[in-house]
Amino acid sequence: MSPATQGILVFIVTVAVFLTGAPVAFALGAVGIAFLVIFQGPAALHVAAETLYSGLHDFTLVSIPMFIMMGAAIGSSPAGRDLYIALDRWLYRVPGGLVVSNLGACAIFAALTGSSPATCAAIGKMGIPEMRKRGYPDEVATGSICAGGTLGILIPPSITLILYGIATETSIGRLFLAGVLPGLLLTALFMGWTVFYIWKSGFRAYAEGFRYSWKEKFASIPKVAPFLVIVIAVMYVLYGGIATPSEAAGVGAAFCVLFAVLIYRMWNPMQWWDILRSTTRESVMILMIIATAVLFGYMLTSLYITQTLAEAIAALNVNKWVLMGLINLFLLVCGCFIPPAGIILMTAPILLPIITAAGFDPIWFGVIMTINMEIGLITPPVGLNLFVVNAIAPDVPTRTVLWGSVPYVGMMVLCIVILCIFPEIVTWLPDYLMGPVVK
């Protein structure tokens, strides 16, 4: 059987096994070893254990549990509430100020936790009822939080970008910096659309009759500021080349836990266990996918499928932007069904040679891929953020939440288009701060 036919067969079987609902990690591993045995015989399994282990034996991967712990420490404290209150008190007089402050809070909380559902839950619990109380339309209240939550995987530190960095062997520090300006651009697009929509529907600033005092405005800042300082410090030591991502994340995690305990008086050991438990659950889940994705990748390479696919696409000789459009479409479809970790670890090593051969920057593509993954978080059938928002506001029909999210999907697509036209938005900051990539 030719590698191309084998590739098609692998694709069909992988999709079929995924659809049974088997965990992504074990589905990838099962398909990987099954095809190795079928096409290379049982002797091929001799290296399976070593491959599984080597997939995880990398000090860079240590950064994943550390960043997850940073997020878990902040997410389990009431920092989200304080952040929300602080921004609302500063922006309440701006037309549509509440929704703008919600999106701002989402962006900052996303940077702190790196988690989309956690951001949705933390800011949404406060933001959605408050927006509805102040008369904002349901679709704006729910859609903006769904979209705001997705910023978690783009604005650094982002687990998604770490996974991409590991899968493609690109610099994680560079990827983090590359995510900053697109993250801000996307936040601005979300805010711009929301203010425009609210203004168009005739809704004006509600906060006409009251004012917050300066004392009230400053009251929440001291509680949130230390966490922001930690994230900025982690980024500084990372791009400054002072420490490796794992070292920076480890110290950042320790400080976040310490500050969460001290600032919010989390003295109960059960609260510490909650942080450790959610860190362990999430990092085990992701690391297991990484281990089996390496096994899956080994199968693809030893059956010569990856190379054949790359050669076949290169032989198509299509315009590079048509190619990019097709890849985006493929990623969008995948994103609607498969969790970001699975997609990145499965497809990034295959797509990278195709992307670089077409003349695209791998760092730039990492950001484009991440925005594609963000879209998957708010599109049915498995848009995780939709379910989180649905749980926060069960009386808002799912249809309203969905329709509320659609314009933000449009904004993300617009962001991808802008980044395609002006790739410097992605590459300028890492090039400026870390110097251009030596090729």
Add this chain to the structure above:
Amino acid sequence: MELFTRIVRWLSVTFGLIAAGLTAAGVVVVCQMVFVRYVLNQTTIWQTDFVTFSLVAATFLGSPYVLLTKGHVNVDVLPIYAGPRARWWLAFFAVSISLAFVAVMAWLTFSFWLEAYENNWRSDSMWRARLWIPYMAMPVGLGILTLQYIVDFLDLVTGREPPFGITGEGPAVSIKETGI
């Protein structure tokens, strides 16, 4: 069967706690390493290996607990929208495929561990750690994971647990603690 289920659940929870302990130890050692390297300006010997080994071990040893608490992320489109009968069959295939994989890997990693033990393999680093110690986490973790999958399989075929833990209708039941 009740006793078997309870023993396996106890094992999964116990090793989940060990995995959490290893993760916490990883954070502490990274901080110590940063202190030694950047504050004391001394070289580090065992820290990089220890942290990597402990997190690899945490992944394998913690995996049965994550399965027990339904934390391994999956593509649950069909299970959510399928009818009860189709959902049961999907769960049957999902558990069978996963069980077969983890059982095979448990055996393969055991052979790998045995080879490392018999040949006294050491790490390439200055620490020269005995590799059979970190490698042991793989057969142990995957072995317990196999047992946990056997429990899940028995729970499914005897009707003790609904397929995918879905009892209600609608997608809200599928929310998991997934960070990305």
